[in-house]
Amino acid sequence: MTGGSEPAVVEVQSTPEVSEQETFEQWEAAVAQAYVPLVVTPVRTGEFKARIVQSRFDDMDVSTLTASGQHITRIPRLIHEPDEPILFATVTTHGHGWLEQDGRVGVMADLGLMLYVSSRPFTAHFEQAWGVVAVQVPLAQVVGASGVASDQLPTAVRFPPEGAAGIVGRFFCGLAQLQQTSPDQAAVLARHGTGLLASVVQLAAGDTPHDEPGQALTKQAALAYIQRHFADPGLTVDHVANACAVSRRTLYRLFENGEDGVAAMLRRTRIERALALIRTDPTRPLLSISRAAGFVSERQFYRAFKREMGMTPGEFRTVHV
Structure with a gap:
């Protein structure tokens, strides 16, 4: 599935017709498909249910x-x-x-963020019902972007919801x-x-990044504020800068092309909203759409739309709806 598609949903639940063992076998197969192969075992008998939205x-x-509740193990023979x-x-x-993982044990609770890798064994345990937002990216990409070797990654360390990691955790939950x-x-x-x-x-x-410390996090906070x-x-732009506790000049530096970069991001976000409204409600007046997308006037909406899309909103509706 690519970005922009509907999420994939997998659900399993034990019933009088489906035994606990059969249910758990289904769940272990679903986990392997969605993440990596793992050995998954229940921690108690009784009803079992689980759901993945990916x-x-x-x-x-x-x-x-x-x-x-369940016990999860990434055993050595599955590492490949x-x-x-x-x-x-x-x-x-x-x-x-x-x-x-790696001789460390971290608590998974209370919106804490934790990192671990598929290339080394790990074990996780939840005694009762639980839930996570899980992110997976190629390890090589993060190593290349961070400059931190894979064996130096802070695995099995709980990052609390306060601070930089908390901002990133909330970003992924919102995403x-x-x-x-x-x-x-x-x-x-x-x-x-x-x-x-x-x-x-x-x-x-x-390891402080070579660019301004925390730059990526501040930029993401600005993007999230614009999105909301x-x-x-x-x-x-002043509102965005104040919300991120940075100056206008600092905010401009976070985006390409200075001031126009921030304005362009806001404009594109509003246009994306307008596009969604045009597609989902073909009869809605364009003035209503422009207001719902945050434009001051219909004229401003037309200019911004044509700049981004190469045609007017009316022309887009005729061609694509």
Whole structure:
């Protein structure tokens, strides 16, 4: 599945007609398909249920996983699958558990973020029902972007929801939700996911990036603020800068082309909203669409739309709807 598509959903549940053993075999196969091959065992008898909602982008998967209690092991004989090592980042949305890798044990709870890799054994355990947002990216990409060797990654270390890692964790949680309502917008934001994980790795390893410290995180905070408030026609660059606790000049440096880069991002976000409204409601007046997308006037909407799309909103509706 590529970014912009509907998420894939897998659900399993024990019933009087399906035994616990059969259910768990189905679940283990679903986990292997969505993530990597693992040995999964229940922690108690009784009803079992689990669900995965997974979105696949160009170089990253983001999923929400909820399940009954279980014990998970990545054993040595499975390490060669898949061929390309994967970095996992999980944010625990509910429940309480632990993960062990590389001789460290980290607690998985309370919106904490944790990193671990598929190329080395690990074990995770949840006694009761639990849920996570799980991110998977090729390990080589994060190593290349961060400059931190794979054996130096801070695996099985809980990053609390406060601080830089917490911002990144909330970004991925929001991305998983956005994919279900606005997959095209989610695909745009997902392009920044690998860079954000690389920034977490750098900060955790005590390796300050060569660019301005925290630059990727601040840029993502600006993007997230624009995403939340683009429908407000009064939104300005100053509002975005103040929300991110940076100056206008610093904000401009985070985007290519200075001031125009920030304005272009806001304009494109509003146009993407307008495109979605045109497609889903072909009879809605364009003035109503322009207001819902955050444009001050219909004239401003027409100019911005033609600049981005090469045609007017009316022409787009005629051709594509």
